[in-house]
Amino acid sequence: DIQMTQSPSSLSASVGDRVTITCQASQDISNYLNWYQQKSGKAPKLLIYDASNLEIGVPSRFSGSGFGTDFTFTISSLQPEDFATYYCQQYDNLPYTFGQGTKLEIK
Amino acid sequence: EVQLVESGGGLVQPGGSLRLSCAASEFAFSGYAFNWVRQAPGKGLEWVSYISSNSNDIYYADSVKGRFTISRDNAKNSLYLQMNNLRAEDTAVYYCARDTPRIAVAGCFHYWGQGVLVIVSS
Numbered sequence: 001d002i003q004m005t006q007s008p009s010s011l012s013a014s015v016g017d018r019v020t021i022t023c024q025a026s027q028d029i030s031n032y033l034n035w036y037q038q039k040s041g042k043a044p045k046l047l048i049y050d051a052s053n054l055e056i057g058v059p060s061r062f063s064g065s066g067f068g069t070d071f072t073f074t075i076s077s078l079q080p081e082d083f084a085t086y087y088c089q090q091y092d093n094l095p096y097t098f099g100q101g102t103k104l105e106i107k
Numbered sequence: 108e109v110q111l112v113e114s115g116g117g118l119v120q121p122g123g124s125l126r127l128s129c130a131a132s133e134f135a136f137s138g139y140a141f142n143w144v145r146q147a148p149g150k151g152l153e154w155v156s157y158i159s160s161n162s163n164d165i166y167y168a169d170s171v172k173g174r175f176t177i178s179r180d181n182a183k184n185s186l187y188l189q190m191n192n193l194r195a196e197d198t199a200v201y202y203c204a205r206d207t208p209r210i211a212v213a214g215c216f217h218y219w220g221q222g223v224l225v226i227v228s229s
Contacts, residue, residue, distance in 0.1 A: 034215055036152075043202055043219035044144075044152065055217070087152055091214025095168045096142075096154040 002026050002090050006099030012107040017078045021102045023071045023088035032092035035064055035073045038101075039084045047086075048073065078104075109134050109218045111203050116223035123193050123227070129186040129203030129220055137181035140164075140206035140213055143188050145199035146222075155201070156188065157213065171197075193227045200224050 003026035013019050023033065035048040046055045048064035051071055061076045075082055083106050088099040115127040129141070143155040156177040157166045165177055176189040186203050201223050204216035 032214070036216075038152075043222055044216070045219070046215065046217050049207070049215045049217075089152070089214075089216075091212075094157070094166050094214075096157075096214045098152040098154070101151045 001095055002029060002093055002097050004088055004090055004097050004099040006086075006088055006102050008102060009100065010103040010105065012105050013078055014107045015078050015080055017107075019075045019078055019104065021073045021086055021088075023066075023073070023099050025069045025071075025090055025092075028068050029090045029092035031067050032090055033064070033066065033071050034089045034091065035062075036087045036089065037082075037084045038087065044087065109205065111205065111218060111220035113201065113203055113220045113223035116201065116225045118226045118228065119193055120229050121194060121227055124189070124191045125193065125225060127188040127190065127201055127203075127223060127225070129188075131184045131186065131205075134205075136184040139208060141177075141179065141186045142204045142206060142214075142216060143177060143186075144202045144204050144216065144219075145197075146202070147196075147199045150199075153199075157206070158186070159213075190225070193225075195227050198225060198227050 005024045031051040033051040036044040038044040047058050047062050052064045063074050065072050085101045085103045087101050110132045112130045140159045142157045145153050158177045174192045178187045203220045205218040207215035
């Protein structure tokens with residue numbers, strides 16, 4: 001199975017901050033990488049697919065980059081509604097696997 | 108608006124069975140592949156199973172292989188997960204998730220249901 005390692009596991013930041021989360025795959029996954037946002041008690045929401053493509057309706061302050069094994073997810077200017085847990089997920093090979101999550105909290 | 112509504116969860120004893128359903132509406136159900144993804148309490152996300160639009164391709168996580176069966180009824184716009192020989196470690200919220208419409212691509216979960224809780228305990 002492909003292991004996905006996210007860092008950090010948790011992060012404290014303030015409204016307006018720029019935030020970056022990284023995700024490393026245990027093997028080359030090309031650009032087959034998604035990013036999801038999950039708020040407490042809710043289903044995950046797809047934000048970024050194919051490593052860098054913004055899902056329809058997702059604000060442009062969210063972005064993703066990377067290829068191969070190393071990926072980055074960025075929120076350019078944190079908004080109050082962005083405090084949530086974020087997951088990366090690879091879909092290069094079955095089983096599809098997720099990172100352990102990054103909990104983004106208010107400082 | 109795409110709607111996915113899961114049902115069938117609840118409390119079951121170890122070794123017991125449950126059948127989850129996911130009712131879809133507001134889109135052409137038969138044209139999409141689907142997945143089940145679960146989340147144990149306070150834990151991360153785990154992919155469970157995949158079924159293609161015509162049911163020809165079905166895959167499972169090793170953790171559920173031989174115990175869970177995914178199926179669908181395109182006439183009823185419904186997805187199912189039959190769960191047998193349940194274990195305590197199967198306790199989780201189970202989500203149905205619609206896969207990408209792109210050709211020759213799978214594993215992008217664009218739409219999710221609200222989830223249904225399964226508790227396996229004596």
